[in-house]
Amino acid sequence: MLSCRPFFRQIKNMSHSAxxxxxxxxxxxxxxxxxxxxxxxxxxxPEVDESALAGESPGATAERLAEAKARDVGMRFPNALVIGSDQIAYNAGGRFGKPGTRDKAAAQLRAMSGGSIFFHTGLCLFNTATxxxxxxxxxxxxxxxxxxxxxxxxxLDRxxxxxxxxxxxxxxxxxALMRYLRGDDPNALIGLPLIALCDMLRAEGMTVP
Known part of the structure; x- marks a missing residue:
């Protein structure tokens, strides 16, 4: 696992943004x-209730929670760009959360076998100063x-x-279990759409790269 704290100290150029x-x-x-x-x-x-609202689509849930997380943390940082993100996995059979147990993971994989699943990632950038x-x-x-x-x-053994x-x-x-990935940013599947995030950061005046 990557340790972020040493990474912070190693960066010399701190002038990306105010x-x-x-x-x-x-x-x-x-x-x-x-x-x-x-x-x-x-x-x-963030301290946010991640429950879906009644009648809410998976995409709407992910985007609402991404903004809620950014706003919640933003209350603690008065001059910051705060990134919030949330992801909902779903198909016609319903939503797929984190399995938590091997039996549930196996059941999810059986349910997805031969079919497809959508991962909708909500991404929010909140400028707490403006x-x-x-x-x-x-x-x-x-x-x-x-x-x-x-x-x-x-x-699941490996x-x-x-x-x-x-x-x-x-x-x-x-x-190795997959037939294809279709989307604008493969990083979104892992949890953070970096292409969209870079666009957002540039819109707020941050230099990337």
Missing amino acids: HKLVLASTSSYRRELLARLQIPFEVAA GNVQLRGIPVEVGFRTLTEAEIQRY EDALNCAGSAKSEGLGI
């Missing part, structure tokens, strides 16, 4: 992705191979995917 950059997430995946941009940032945990909010939704469609029970069990919605890590061995 604003502090804050990631409103405790996800190690999002920290690792954001670190690729080589911009110093802090991490703060109140400006940028909000986008970035979908990625993942097609799964028809999986045998032996393949499912071998995969990779810890219990904290991953959909139970398959595209950045790891999970890519």
